[in-house]
Amino acid sequence: MNAPTAVSHLVPEFHPRPVPQALIDALQSRFGAQCSTAAAVREQHGRDESSFEVPPPAAVVFAEKTQDVADAVALAAQYEVPVIPFGVGSSLEGHLLAVQGGISIDLGRMNKVLSINPEDLTVTVQAGVTRKQLNDEIRSTGLFFPIDPGADATLGGMSATRASGTNAVRYGTMRENVLGLEVVTASGEVIRTGTRAKKSSAGYDLTRLMVGSEGTLGVITEITLRLYPIPEAISAAICSFPSIEAAVRTVIQVIQLGVPIARVELIDHHTVRMVNAHSKLGLREEPMLLMEFHGSPAGVKEQAETVQEIANEFGGNAFEWATTPEERTRLWTARHNAYFAAIQSRPGCRAISTDTCVPISRLADCLLDSVKEADGSGIPYFLVGHVGDGNFHFGYLLDPNDPREREVAEDLNHKLVSRALNLGGTCTGEHGVGLHKMDFLVTEAGTGAVEMMRTIKRALDPKNIMNPGKIFSL
Amino acid sequence: MNAPTAVSHLVPEFHPRPVPQALIDALQSRFGAQCSTAAAVREQHGRDESSFEVPPPAAVVFAEKTQDVADAVALAAQYEVPVIPFGVGSSLEGHLLAVQGGISIDLGRMNKVLSINPEDLTVTVQAGVTRKQLNDEIRSTGLFFPIDPGADATLGGMSATRASGTNAVRYGTMRENVLGLEVVTASGEVIRTGTRAKKSSAGYDLTRLMVGSEGTLGVITEITLRLYPIPEAISAAICSFPSIEAAVRTVIQVIQLGVPIARVELIDHHTVRMVNAHSKLGLREEPMLLMEFHGSPAGVKEQAETVQEIANEFGGNAFEWATTPEERTRLWTARHNAYFAAIQSRPGCRAISTDTCVPISRLADCLLDSVKEADGSGIPYFLVGHVGDGNFHFGYLLDPNDPREREVAEDLNHKLVSRALNLGGTCTGEHGVGLHKMDFLVTEAGTGAVEMMRTIKRALDPKNIMNPGKIFSL
DSSP states (O other): OOOOSSOOOSSOOOOOOOOOHHHHHHHHHHHGGGEEOOHHHHHHHTOOSSSOOOOOOSEEEEOOSHHHHHHHHHHHHHTTOOEEEESSSOOSSSTTOOBTBOEEEEOTTOOOEEEEEGGGTEEEEETTOBHHHHHHHHGGGTEEOOOOOSSOOBHHHHHHTTOOOTTHHHHOOHHHHEEEEEEEOTTSOEEEEOOSSSOOOSSSOHHHHHTTSTTSSOEEEEEEEEOEEOOSEEEEEEEEOSSHHHHHHHHHHHHHTTOOOSEEEEEOHHHHHHHHHHHOOOOOSSOEEEEEEEEOHHHHHHHHHHHHHHHHHTTOOOOEEEOSHHHHHHHHHHHHTHHHHHHHHSTTOEEEEOOOBOOGGGHHHHHHHHHHHHHHHTOOEEEEEEGGGTEEEEEEEEOTTOHHHHHHHHHHHHHHHHHHHHTTOBSOSSSOOTTTSHHHHHHHHHHHHHHHHHHHHHHHOTTOOBSTTSSSOO | OOOOSSOOOSSOOOOOOOOOHHHHHHHHHHHGGGEEOOHHHHHHHTOOSSSOOOOOOSEEEEOOSHHHHHHHHHHHHHHTOOEEEESSSOOSSSTTOOBTBOEEEEOTTOOOEEEEEGGGTEEEEETTOBHHHHHHHHGGGTEEOOOOOSSOOBHHHHHHTTOOOTTHHHHOOHHHHEEEEEEEOTTSOEEEEEOSSSOOOSSSOHHHHHTTSTTSSOEEEEEEEEOEEOOSEEEEEEEEOSSHHHHHHHHHHHHHTTOOOSEEEEEOHHHHHHHHHHHOOOOOSSOEEEEEEEEOHHHHHHHHHHHHHHHHHTTOOOOEEEOSHHHHHHHHHHHHTHHHHHHHHSTTOEEEEOOOBOOGGGHHHHHHHHHHHHHHHOOOEEEEEEGGGTEEEEEEEEOTTOHHHHHHHHHHHHHHHHHHHHTTOBSOSSSOOTTTSHHHHHHHHHHHHHHHHHHHHHHHOTTOOBSTTSSSOO
């Protein structure tokens, strides 16, 4: 694995393609009030949680049904104008930025849970349903959808970026949990992929080609997902450690033993301090694992005892338990607010988040060397991780007015990604490539594989209108 | 879901493309004794476990390393001659038949386990390693590879058909267990997909595009797989039921409750009788579930108690246990030999195997109506199923000299597939489309999705040389 050849571009290039007035007129005629060209609406749809900025899309269509999406894409295809699908805007990688101009299709109004099949542990939703909404609507069935990337993202957006998050160590990612899709193709045709059967060998796996394609091959309009019975017993525990290394070595051993832990999150001492300040939690300001165990009461007890034993070997403290739903929610809310807690710890800052993921045996090597580098840089940061999967995020907290800080942070990220790739890992465990990791993708996958991706893109989207300029340059 | 428009062709069409002598000369010059044109060798590589017959390939190249595959494909590409990858020939769907002529590439000599990473629960193998060989070679690590389609297939072939089998209910299929691949593309280029990291959002999921592509997009030469710790406790149990319905309803409830059962196989009373005759087992000749539980000793006990309780409700007998490895092996060998036991029960017959898979709640509907139809047809059959996944196989045992029987069997299969598709299922859970299910695939996926598959195929294999004529006509 060679080192990436260049630091990724700090500012995305903006090469707008013309958006003819005739298209805007046609959209307004077809969609009426469902189409907006108001500056505020366009601005809101032209950014995400990344630190990039380019001019916004020329119009926003608020789709209310699949046919709306199909018609908007067909019109855009007619005028060869880019189309960017929009959920809630929680991308961290610039997926929503109109780097080649174009129009935004907001799927937020397509927020119906279409059919629940509790006896098959499946549900079909429109793409604009968010994960929290889904779990609220299915609560009475005794089932839940585990994928939890932190943000209350739409399931369409989560599918498009192959999202995962805290529960993935046990339940897998969107890759494993999407059974089928409805997709509007680049020509405005509506296709379906997959079935509700749990497995299939029926032709190319179009479902998984679309999952993680970041809007570049089509617009996802419906999703059929796997659900899981809410475990009989759920317990969350916190364990503090004398060092990050001790915490990480505990996790490595837990995973290698095959303990079916449901969540195991690392939070470093800096970040615990930020979370304490933000959420008033009074946690011990040491590196910490936040864990959750799912199963039968006996199974949960057995898992927890095994993990506590391993933690003891590495100097971990006795677990502090949260067994009521309220206590658990408080802890996990604090974890999910780590990003905002960190942002508040340095007023006016912007965060750049890393997303490397490595084989579990390499986690300590990758993480500890990168901590040393980050500590030496003088840049404040937070550090959290879905460490059971080998995935962790540094968030470098930058003064946006200091270009030197940005350069130092990009250099840290560059070194981190090089290290992760050398250890057999990936530049992005769950956020996607977007605008920021295109060079890294080439280094990771090789020019041959990226050229295969481009060939597929050209074949399925010959006019290059589906979220162009993301994943690879084209 | 419409009904399939036509009964699948009983005899594959044979449209050979010319294989110039210049290609044969070039292959013999490059490969010497690794290239054979002997009739017996070609015959052996021109058939599989399907009941189809067409003339064999013009030559067989015995690849010993990836570069051999790359060179053979590059030469075939130069002369626009089809290439058919060959493992052990255990396909049930005609994948190995040279319906457009061409050459076979035998990967059987590429049988090295390249690297075992026990601490990461991963292994990288050459494509010709079989699943049993893999499990033998990794035994000392305390890990195992669970995917078990019955036949001792190569891992390349299992990847290419998205195979699964008895353990899939707990461990998933090849879709979930392949982390990365090395693939020779249609131009003879070598690419890599995926990494050893457990998850990734780095671009299109080329790994899962290749898994299940049946050799039509490239030749898989290396595979990185997930492994699992051998469970602390493993117990196998048999339970007999008064009816197929009682057995199936038990399984449905077990799955709906989320019991993490590792294997749950249905064997109907006809098939138990055949297995008894073949393997001298003395099993009670009633519909039967053959189950396996994996976990900690306490966990296995808990699972088994839950399942026994459910079985009792449906009139199931007390479990008969097999706890020693030898007893378990004897039972599972008998299960895997069901196919051969059935063939022997009607001397001279050939079997056509069905492969539908439906959402678990529809399993009883789909299965019981199809049993009625099969019983009414007068055709002898066996019936086994990975019923925890909603997947089951009828094997119609046909007199090859009686075209009427073949027609009746095709009609039974046609009705079964229509039923499965109407119930939200798939025409193939694990065998692949091959030659036999092309019409069914169109009905299942729709013309739009199949056209998307064709578009991808044309883009990645513009000369249509990679196992052409499989999955869809082209």
